[in-house]
Amino acid sequence: MGKKSRAQYTSKGQRRNVSKWVRKQARKEITPLQRTLNQQAAFRKGKNVMVTIPNPSKTETNKPFIRVSAKEIWKSSKPFIMSQNTGDGV
Numbered sequence: 001m002g003k004k005s006r007a008q009y010t011s012k013g014q015r016r017n018v019s020k021w022v023r024k025q026a027r028k029e030i031t032p033l034q035r036t037l038n039q040q041a042a043f044r045k046g047k048n049v050m051v052t053i054p055n056p057s058k059t060e061t062n063k064p065f066i067r068v069s070a071k072e073i074w075k076s077s078k079p080f081i082m083s084q085n086t087g088d089g090v
Contacts, residue, residue, distance in 0.1 A: 043070045
């Protein structure tokens with residue numbers, strides 16, 4: 001009988017490799033402060049970050065919170081870089 005080789009096996013991706021309770025527990029361990037710090041770090045890297053804020057419109061009672069882009073809430077804090085003038089006339 002010949003040996004079976006499994007070097008070319010590719011998973012079909014039918015089942016999760018991490019159980020549901022482990023993923024839920026990992027999410028619960030993150031504090032709100034850590035989540036905000038993660039969002040700010042992603043925003044500084046230029047990612048598209050969404051922030052949940054209280055709804056400013058008090059008439060929409062079915063939507064107490066809304067998701068808005070962090071670009072609208074936080075200001076971009078890029079460092080100031082002086083431009084170098086390469087012109088001959090200056």
